[in-house]
Amino acid sequence: MRWFEIALVVLTLSSGIIWLLDRLFLARRRAERAGLLEPKEPVLVDYAKAFFPVLAVVLCLRSFVAEPFRIPSSSMMPTLLIGDFILVNKFAYGLRLPINNRKFLDLGEPARGDVVVFHPPQHPEQDWIKRVVGLPGDTVAYRDDTVYLNGQPLRYDPRGRYVGRGRGADASGAKLLTEQLPGRPHPVLERDDLPYFIQGEGEWTVPAGHYFVMGDNRDNSEDSRFWGFLPEADLRGKAFLIWMHWDGSAGGVDFDRIGSRIP
Structure with a gap:
């Protein structure tokens, strides 16, 4: 874009x-x-x-004010599907100049659990979307499909098996869970049929001015577990609404998703 x-x-x-x-x-x-x-x-x-x-x-x-984006990948499933068109709040974290993204008015900071759009450090010309899991000063760990926040494991409530469709059909059969992130419970997917080494396990302490972000599709997301922390300067805004969904392989428009807020 x-x-x-x-x-x-x-x-x-x-x-x-x-x-x-x-x-x-x-x-x-x-x-x-x-x-x-x-x-x-x-x-x-x-x-x-x-x-x-x-x-x-x-x-x-x-x-x-607000900018539209289209979800091109499955990294945020089941929260966001391939083909979702979303709106991003451009003033939630401060006003920024177009093109260079330089902030000139500070209005707020990301909260834990926010779904954010940003320029990834390794691909500054692209727009990516992930969920903020770790704030500056937090220690985040990921082991055995579990997020640990400042030494405490998050609770996961099982919701059965996920049934995907259209371009997300390959995620069918994944475990559908509610991750009890403090202040922002949200759904996540976990696969139990994939190689162990791709899970991105480790422990990280988030430095000042940075954030630790993860995709809700935990076994299919290139996020902070692999490329490091997200600098505050690379933030674009906060995703808050799905205004359209189009997936030609799933019959086109999904009217049930239109107007859905992003948890």
Whole structure:
């Protein structure tokens, strides 16, 4: 989505500059040359005046209020499915400039359990989504399919076996559990038919200004267990709503998911 953001900024600035130059200088010159005749407005100016307000509103909404994203992978199943279209709150953790993502107004920090969109350190041009498990200063461990938070194991309530469909059908048969993360219980998937070594076991202490993030699909998520901590500067916003779901291999639109809040 970085290319779209760059294009939107460039088009907004270009149309705004053309509109401003015309208002301050060019329109007056055309009127002087035309005399008593109605001056003809150049096509470029006409387009700039028509599109600048629309582009400016879209840029402001997308940069500072809410931005849409599409879920391309299964790492957050069962919370988020492939084909979910979500909205991300862009001011929950502070206002940031478009393109460079630099914060210029601090409004808050991620809470434990928040589902966040971010630029991963190893792929800064991409947008990823995971759940915040560890806050700065926390010690997080992952052993035997269990998260330990500051030395205490989280409780897992079994909910049977997961039944996937469409592009997520390969997750069928995984254990569906409710992970009792303090303040934010949420569903997770665990596979008992995969090799032990891919689980990403270990123990980590989260440094200041960073977060430990994990996918809810614990055996199919490239997260902090493998690439380290998420810097606060790489945050994009907080995911809060599914506004559309489309999976052509599962019949297209799933109306039951539209309007669902993200736990």
